[in-house]
Amino acid sequence: MHIELKRGSSRSLPQQICEKLGQRISSGLLLPGARLPSVRELALSLKVSQVTVSKAYAELEKKGRILCIQGKGCFVADMEHEGTGEDSGWQGRYDDYLPRAQLWRNFNESEADYSFHLASLHRALLPLRSIGSIMAALVSEQPELMASYGNFQGDLELREVMRQHLQKRGMALASSGLMITSGSQQGIDLVARTFVGPGDVVYLEDPSYTGAIDVFAGRGAEMIFVPMDREGMRVDILTSLCDQRPPKLIYTNPTFQNPSGVTMSIQRRQRLLELARSYRCLIIEDDPFSDLYFRDPPPPSIKSMDRDGHVVYLKSFSKVLAPGCRIACVAAEGDILSRLIAAKSASDLGSPLLTQRAVLPFIADSYERYAAGLRIALRERKESAGRLLRQYAPSGVGWTLPEGGLNVWLELPATLQIDKLHTLAEQESISFLPGDVCNAGNGNSRHIRLCYAQMDKARMEQGLKLFLELLSRYMASELPGKMIQ
Numbered sequence: 001m002h003i004e005l006k007r008g009s010s011r012s013l014p015q016q017i018c019e020k021l022g023q024r025i026s027s028g029l030l031l032p033g034a035r036l037p038s039v040r041e042l043a044l045s046l047k048v049s050q051v052t053v054s055k056a057y058a059e060l061e062k063k064g065r066i067l068c069i070q071g072k073g074c075f076v077a078d079m080e081h082e083g084t085g086e087d088s089g090w091q092g093r094y095d096d097y098l099p100r101a102q103l104w105r106n107f108n109e110s111e112a113d114y115s116f117h118l119a120s121l122h123r124a125l126l127p128l129r130s131i132g133s134i135m136a137a138l139v140s141e142q143p144e145l146m147a148s149y150g151n152f153q154g155d156l157e158l159r160e161v162m163r164q165h166l167q168k169r170g171m172a173l174a175s176s177g178l179m180i181t182s183g184s185q186q187g188i189d190l191v192a193r194t195f196v197g198p199g200d201v202v203y204l205e206d207p208s209y210t211g212a213i214d215v216f217a218g219r220g221a222e223m224i225f226v227p228m229d230r231e232g233m234r235v236d237i238l239t240s241l242c243d244q245r246p247p248k249l250i251y252t253n254p255t256f257q258n259p260s261g262v263t264m265s266i267q268r269r270q271r272l273l274e275l276a277r278s279y280r281c282l283i284i285e286d287d288p289f290s291d292l293y294f295r296d297p298p299p300p301s302i303k304s305m306d307r308d309g310h311v312v313y314l315k316s317f318s319k320v321l322a323p324g325c326r327i328a329c330v331a332a333e334g335d336i337l338s339r340l341i342a343a344k345s346a347s348d349l350g351s352p353l354l355t356q357r358a359v360l361p362f363i364a365d366s367y368e369r370y371a372a373g374l375r376i377a378l379r380e381r382k383e384s385a386g387r388l389l390r391q392y393a394p395s396g397v398g399w400t401l402p403e404g405g406l407n408v409w410l411e412l413p414a415t416l417q418i419d420k421l422h423t424l425a426e427q428e429s430i431s432f433l434p435g436d437v438c439n440a441g442n443g444n445s446r447h448i449r450l451c452y453a454q455m456d457k458a459r460m461e462q463g464l465k466l467f468l469e470l471l472s473r474y475m476a477s478e479l480p481g482k483m484i485q
Helices: 013-027 038-044 050-062 102-107 128-141 143-147 157-166 183-195 210-218 235-244 264-280 334-346 353-367 369-391 418-427 459-480
Strands: 065-071 073-076 178-181 201-206 221-228 247-250 283-288 311-316 326-333 398-400 407-411 449-451
Touching: 013 050, 013 102, 038 050, 038 398, 050 065, 065 178, 102 128, 102 210, 128 143, 143 353, 157 178, 157 311, 157 353, 178 334, 183 247, 183 283, 183 311, 183 326, 183 334, 183 459, 201 210, 201 235, 210 221, 221 235, 235 264, 247 264, 247 418, 353 369, 369 407, 369 459, 418 459
Parallel strands: 201 221, 201 247, 247 283, 283 311
Antiparallel strands: 065 073, 178 326, 311 326, 398 407, 407 449
């Protein structure tokens, strides 16, 4: 396996190897029972000493991530069964360049009866029939759309509709400055693939969106996570860090942030843009949730204040309309956009024309009315989740209820093992997102994310009550004497 090591990093080489292997195990890229390379093999592969690898393996075994058997080797630990000692064959030893794949693992947990792990909308909230009717009519009346490659930049008419949509939100853009992508995830990947290489410094919020972390890790970037408070990313800390390690790129999800739900203040947005100008770097502004506010609209986007082309703005329509259609737009200027279009053409020859035409009439004619109703439905779910948390959450658990978006962010006592809680929840067919997958994955997170929009309201309430009761039992067993209400 290929592991990218940074010799000049503040993290020691054994720590880096331990973290990278731990991420591969958490992601499911290394399955329970899989045999790891021998100390000698991995040392030769990584061009480090055998002592370095031995220290990394010892730390992984101490954390319960691997099992080392004298004379047989080291194996990925199984929470229920000991390692089999079986070799996974040539495929398991075939080198890859995937440092982690948490997004894939998160989506793979969708069989739970009570699903809180994905930041997504229940199908009953989505305008699936409306968009489906449009698509059926297109297939019937314009079947030639399925025989055509779309424009690499995206359908011109859809780009114009999206330009008007963004103009209402304070962004003065030309339709020629937009590109359609297969969801915002592809937008992040295109920016990273075009502008980020091994060793480049990328700053992210701590915590941050799992899918973005996977992308930047795959590019070999040095990711530096910046703490947040109630106003969003701590730009004062970011400024100090940038003085030491100038950024190639800053990634932010400033509005109803995923996973924390925090919204960046207007002052922080302005300072972040000033910082990008100062260091001549790009900001990726990822904006899937800004239309899902519960009371007042959020602050203007960073892109609306951008006069020099430092912000690449991503607006996803997939989450709020039809995830299966995979539609988002990227707003950028000049040579930055040209290079992104070139990267997209090499990636997929353009997004499917049929799905672009299917969502076009709905965005043009029905989106604003639909979004207003969706905000009411989500606010009811959020308030219901808040009532259940106040009623059933055990003492010592804190939470942040957002002013928009889909998620509640829970903080648990530091001594609790979230991995163990995750296993117990799985046994009750309850899923949630552990906070560790939203940062470097070093095992220090005290948080979990629960999405209150993924199920219908009654099922969400039932599942949240069951989870909080499970959490109470677990905390009572782990923290006896500290559970007095």
